[in-house]
Amino acid sequence: MTARGAQRLVDRPWRDVGRPVVLVPLGSTEQHGPHLPLDTDTTVASLVCEALAARLRTDGDDVVVAPPIAYGASGEHEAFPGTISIGTQALTFLLMEFGRSASAWADRIIFVNGHGGNVEALAAAMPVLIDEERAAAWLPCVPDRAGLDERIGRLDAHAGRSETSIMLAHDAARVRVDRLEQGNPDPLRELMPRLRDAGTRAVSPNGVLGDPRAATAAEGELLLDAIVAGAWSRLRTGRPDERGCLVAGSPDDAADEPVGA
Numbered sequence: 001m002t003a004r005g006a007q008r009l010v011d012r013p014w015r016d017v018g019r020p021v022v023l024v025p026l027g028s029t030e031q032h033g034p035h036l037p038l039d040t041d042t043t044v045a046s047l048v049c050e051a052l053a054a055r056l057r058t059d060g061d062d063v064v065v066a067p068p069i070a071y072g073a074s075g076e077h078e079a080f081p082g083t084i085s086i087g088t089q090a091l092t093f094l095l096m097e098f099g100r101s102a103s104a105w106a107d108r109i110i111f112v113n114g115h116g117g118n119v120e121a122l123a124a125a126m127p128v129l130i131d132e133e134r135a136a137a138w139l140p141c142v143p144d145r146a147g148l149d150e151r152i153g154r155l156d157a158h159a160g161r162s163e164t165s166i167m168l169a170h171d172a173a174r175v176r177v178d179r180l181e182q183g184n185p186d187p188l189r190e191l192m193p194r195l196r197d198a199g200t201r202a203v204s205p206n207g208v209l210g211d212p213r214a215a216t217a218a219e220g221e222l223l224l225d226a227i228v229a230g231a232w233s234r235l236r237t238g239r240p241d242e243r244g245c246l247v248a249g250s251p252d253d254a255a256d257e258p259v260g261a
């Protein structure tokens with residue numbers, strides 16, 4: 001592969017950078033139950049970026065994937081070792097300064113978010129960048145649900161069946177399958193008030209929201225394909241809403257929780 005064609009931003013010497021679309025994986029470093037690695041959200045966001053970049057290239061666009069932002073707002077997981085949260089305020093400034101710097105040469109900057117806790121910072125930072133007439137927006141790692149529900153189980157929120165399936169599909173060696181434990185199975189919307197007040201540990205001592213025991217690599221592949229399909233339609237046809245989130249089709253989709261809350 002020539003430097004000009006390099007898919008990773010950092011592989012290009014400066015004369016080869018050009019004016020590409022820049023995809024930025026935005027993840028977290030936080031506990032994902034007894035069985036998943038701390039960078040699960042960053043991994044999912046990176047996989048989605050790579051798949052989107054491949055599709056854009058097929059369409060003839062120049063696109064690069066930036067190094068991931070591996071720290072986010074994960075205060076709800078701070079009672080678990082390994083979690084490193086920079087909080088919403090710091091993340092908001094990071095996103096604004098990232099966008100200001102990269103927009104000097106990038107054609108467009110798209111943050112691809114793998115962690116629900118980052119949404120508040122994205123929703124604060126993107127409108128500022130857009131007001132400054134910078135071409136920046138974000139999109140969540142939410143599956144396109146068309147035709148998906150019959151084939152896979154209910155999407156769960158954190159370190160459960162959904163995320164575990166994706167990690168099994170991507171890199172099974174990083175999943176401790178000897179440690180799959182059920183967590184709190186209640187829907188995230190019901191858990192949210194206590195989760196916000198007292199943190200994840202108060203609602204789930206093992207850190208799992210959902211149940212990873214039925215996870216399979218096959219389901220992970222379907223799920224990842226559906227996330228990429230959703231992201232693709234936002235990227236290709238979406239317009240930023242008031243939070244700077246690209247919305248394609250029904251505006252209700254934007255309110256969905258991403259896989260990887």
Ligand SMILES: [Zn+2]
Pocket residue numbers: 032040041114115158159163259260261
């Ligand atoms: Zn996650």
